Amino acid sequence: MRALFTVADGGYRHLYPLVPLARDLTERGHPVAFAGPSHLTALADEFGFPTVTLSRDPAAGPDVAPASAATPSLSRAPTAVGRYLRNAVHTVPELRTAARDWQADVLVRETAAWSAWLVGELDELPVAVPDYAPTPPRLLAMLLGGLFQQARSLHRWLHLLVGPPRWFPARSLGPATQIRQPPPALYGASEMPSWLSELDGSRPCVYVTLAVVEDGGMLDLFRTGAP
Known part of the structure; x- marks a missing residue:
């Protein structure tokens, strides 16, 4: 099984949670590659994975959208989340090409990498998503509308929730959801000062x-x- 992991244009937190799963698949003999912006594919390359660099959306703006702390979170959400949505739409053509060239059997995306979800829908490729803080699809539809009006299919494939079962409300669980233990740390144990x-x-x-x-x-x- 050839797995193409996809990360959104953001900080290292978008890539780190995927690395243990990618390592596990590699150890089991499954070819793995990462697709994403250059600063994250450079990090994936340091971890020893093949990479495909996707271009950044020049209109997407900074990683963290400026907003007043006094602004209600629901008011900030369309701006913050919309950035990842725009980037996803921007990278779909490149990711479709990368998935075809890599001969991917499955796409594995982090939570904000909706480009993989879109490519999966377009090309009928299964998409798995390891998740730590799932957003209910109905909330996404309420915040952004449009693309997410059909968000019930967002987790039509494998949805891995990582953490204690009581962390997750029932509305975050779907028919393809499985709850797993957190992965091991990326780096070895360190001593306390x-x-x-x-x-x-x-x-x-x-x-x-x-x-x-x-x-x-x-x-x-x-x-x-x-x-």
């Missing part, structure tokens, strides 16, 4: 993360919390 054992509880301890992409422009902001 020694200074953690010195904390005596007399002062609050705040954990701050840079997420999966270190933004050099924000390092000074994070350093302000250092002792």
